[in-house]
Amino acid sequence: MYRVRPLFARLLFASMAFITVFSSTTRAQWSSGDRQRLASELELAAKNLDPSQFPAVAESSAAVVSSINAAELFFAQQTDPANGAAWLEYLDLNPLRELIASEASATDIAREAISLRFRLVGTTPGLELSKLMLLRRDLERLIEAVRLRDADRAEKAVAKQMESLAEKIREMDDSPSADDVSTIGAVIGLLHSSGQASGLVESFRNQFSRPNMAILIDESMVQSAINRGVNQSRPVRDCILGTRIVGNASLNGVITADLLPSIGEVRVQVALAGCVSSQNTGYNGPVRLQTSGTGTVNVSRLLHISEAGISADNAFVQATLNTNIDAIEHRLRLVRRIARKKAAEQKPNADRIAVEKLRSQVGAQFVEQTDSATAVSPPDVLGNVRPVLKRLSLDEPARLWGSTDQEIFIDSTFRRHDQLGSVVTRPAIFAAYDAAVQLHESVVDNAMTPLLAGRTMREGDFEGLIAETGLPIETQAGVAESGSSVLADENTDSEDGDEDQDPFEIDFANLRPIIFEARDQTVRVGVRGTRFAQGKRELKQAMEITAVYESARAEDGRVLLLRKGDVDVSFPGPGKRLSVSQAGLKRTIQKKFDDVFPAVLLDKSMTVPMTSKLESLRGRVFRPELVEANDGWLTVGVGQID
Structure with missing residues (x-):
């Protein structure tokens, strides 16, 4: 009778390629009180650094050598000889291993480690291999260990940076500049990599935890994919209370979609509102009844959309129907009179049956069409991006789906474990x-x-x-x-x-x-x-x-x-x-x-x-x-x- 476009589901899933923030106002979350509190925490933490938590050069060097050996073994055993040789030529692992084995100066080791680390960070397919990611992690730890190898001197330098940052934070305003945020992030990254002040690091990450990427999909885009007129006719072949009914029925109406407020998923109310008309002939023995009917039908169903897929609630169906007997046909007047009387007696019950059949039929078709939308598998929108993130030493962004009565949103925060998000809402x-x-x-x-x-x-x-x-x-x-x-x-x-x-x-x-x-x-x-x-x-x-x-x-x-x-x-x-x-x-x-x-x-x-x-x-x-x-x-x- 009608058709709901299942492609609207793909439109909604396409919005996963974008990331949005759910907020209606710009509001600073970097108040004077927050700044004073964090500055005081910085100063206190600066006096309680624990150099024993600094990464050790010897242990870090051994981990790097182990990761280098594991990478070489992987390319030797798990790839074809030409590919493995090409990778090993590109990575050029021997110089660093030889420097470590010869107990070269820490500066030379760090310089070569940095060079190798740069070769492991890029967009070249393959850099997301677990063996290379592990090597890159160990290299970063070695670089940090060399940086902090003089524990007493490093402790003083880190403390000085923390105290300087505390003073700078007290002078910031409610909306920190890009330089301010980057400076804070650099110190927080240093504390994280050096194993210091984990509580302070978490305090700053909580303060700068606002989503930092956003897209909004207006409701009109969803409606343009779903809203449509319905103008359908179908033959009627039925039997009600022993009367065989043959004819045609038509449905004219509209299918609409409306977004509903939700956090954690997108909610879309899909509805059909239509008018039904019919012209039928009923056959009951030798008597024929010419009937016409008009009515309304309203069907709605709530769809829940997220990265996991689309699910739907049960459909809610309402229908009304008014049937008129326009003529009773039989050659004998007496038979027509008896048939008219019996039809009048049965009409209330027949109308109830007809309304229920209308509700059941239209509802079933609506469910079938919307079910075809829920069967669409959600695309893995980060499928192509995820390997690139790993190659670039970046973490997958956190995401939160939702909707208002005007738009779809997906809230996302893009940062590594040692980085900051936004402190200001969009x-x-x-x-x-x-x-x-x-x-x-x-x-x-x-x-x-x-x-x-x-x-x-x-x-x-x-x-x-x-x-x-x-x-x-x-x-x-x-x-x-x-x-x-x-x-x-x-x-x-x-x-x-x-x-x-x-x-x-x-x-x-x-x-x-x-x-x-x-x-x-x-x-x-x-x-x-x-x-x-x-x-x-x-x-x-x-x-x-x-x-x-x-x-x-x-x-x-x-x-x-x-x-x-x-x-x-x-x-x-x-x-x-x-x-x-x-x-x-x-x-x-x-x-x-x-x-x-x-x-x-x-x-x-x-x-x-x-x-x-x-x-x-x-x-x-x-x-x-x-x-x-x-x-x-x-x-x-x-x-x-x-």
């Missing part, structure tokens, strides 16, 4: 949108610091890392080929000399190697480095290479991010005056990064491919219609183009 969105992504500054810091902190990368390396994930790299000219570089400056004037054509390399800073700030309706992005080199020229100095973007609305209504001015290259902190050569290198840095930070972002619409499994979304075009940056949160809302 800002409310007052503009209309079909879907809105929200990203906190801590996400970028948490994702990029383990990969890039202290690392040396050459021009094009970063694109290669991303290309290995299978994600497209979009540039001003389109999508870059794997191995190509958006950093290449194809428009360099020949008068700049051949040296400007040489590839460059940059040493990333240990603290916030990637800058991402969303404050006061501006977005600031960039990199922090400690060295930049190109050809024979080298600049060894702390530097920030940044671009600032502001939102602007185009004539067609779309929202863009426009870069304000040129790429900025600054050298924070005290430093020597740049030489002529270094000043020239600064101009080269600006030129090279001009393509990294294009003049316009978010200038392209997004079209859902016609091959999408979401039939209701195929061919739809979306574009950014909302961009806001406040309190460390970047919000991008998209809407459908009619």
Whole structure:
């Protein structure tokens, strides 16, 4: 009689690719009282450090050697010879093992351990192997052990950092800056890796435990996949109280979906509201009855949706039916009179039976259709992402599903065991949108610091890392080929000399190697480095290479991010005056990064491919219609183009 689109379930599961925060207001959770309390805890913990808990160099070195041997054995026994040889050549495990065996200086051991650790952190398929993850963990412990090898000196250094952080925390305001959060995170990470002040570490993690990634799926997107009109006819073949009924019935109505408030799952109320009409002929012996009927039917069912799948409550069905006997046909008047009298006597009972049959039939069909939706297996949305997270030494984000009466949300916190989330809830969105992504500054810091902190990368390396994930790299000219570089400056004037054509390399800073700030309706992005080199020229100095973007609305209504001015290259902190050569290198840095930070972002619409499994979304075009940056949160809302 009618059909509910089972594909709406896939739409709901597709929203798992995005992560959302459930909150209606921006509210700081970093009050003056909180700051004073944590600062006092820091100062107290600084006086009670336990150097015996520092990782020991000897034990850590032995663990690394054991993990190296296990990795070599794995590649020798569990992979084909060519593949195993290629991996061992890439990993180059012998130098570190030989340094440890020869009892080389701790500095040399640490330097080689750091180099090997960088080879184990990336996007290359295979780095998620358990043997390599174990080796990476042991390397990180060895690096920390070397760092803290002089227990007395290390204890004083750690205590000094804690006391300095306590003083800094007291001076912070209700909305800490990205630098503030990163500084806190660095100290908390140090305490965690050195086995100190576990209660204090947990206090900070609890304080900075707000979700830091978000997406909202508006109810209209769900309704566009489910809501539809129903206009169906079917033949009637039935028997009620000995009367055989033949005819046709039609159902006209609408199927609708409404979101309901829920935390822990998404709740969707799917309902059918329709009008029924029929024209039938009843046969009872030699008598024929011409009947017509009108009625209503209302069916609803509550669906519960989560990563585990879709379940449904029992359907609730209501129906009414009013049947009229339009004519009784028989050649004898007496028979017609008797039939009319008997029909009148049986009509109440017959109507009750007919209503129940209507309820049962429509309800069963509705359950069948909605059951087809619950049979859809939820996709493992982190299936492709999970290996990449392991390769990058990152933890799987925690997630919480839910819904309000206006939107679907999935609340997620992306951080490792030694990292922090957000201390500020997401800002409310007052503009209309079909879907809105929200990203906190801590996400970028948490994702990029383990990969890039202290690392040396050459021009094009970063694109290669991303290309290995299978994600497209979009540039001003389109999508870059794997191995190509958006950093290449194809428009360099020949008068700049051949040296400007040489590839460059940059040493990333240990603290916030990637800058991402969303404050006061501006977005600031960039990199922090400690060295930049190109050809024979080298600049060894702390530097920030940044671009600032502001939102602007185009004539067609779309929202863009426009870069304000040129790429900025600054050298924070005290430093020597740049030489002529270094000043020239600064101009080269600006030129090279001009393509990294294009003049316009978010200038392209997004079209859902016609091959999408979401039939209701195929061919739809979306574009950014909302961009806001406040309190460390970047919000991008998209809407459908009619």
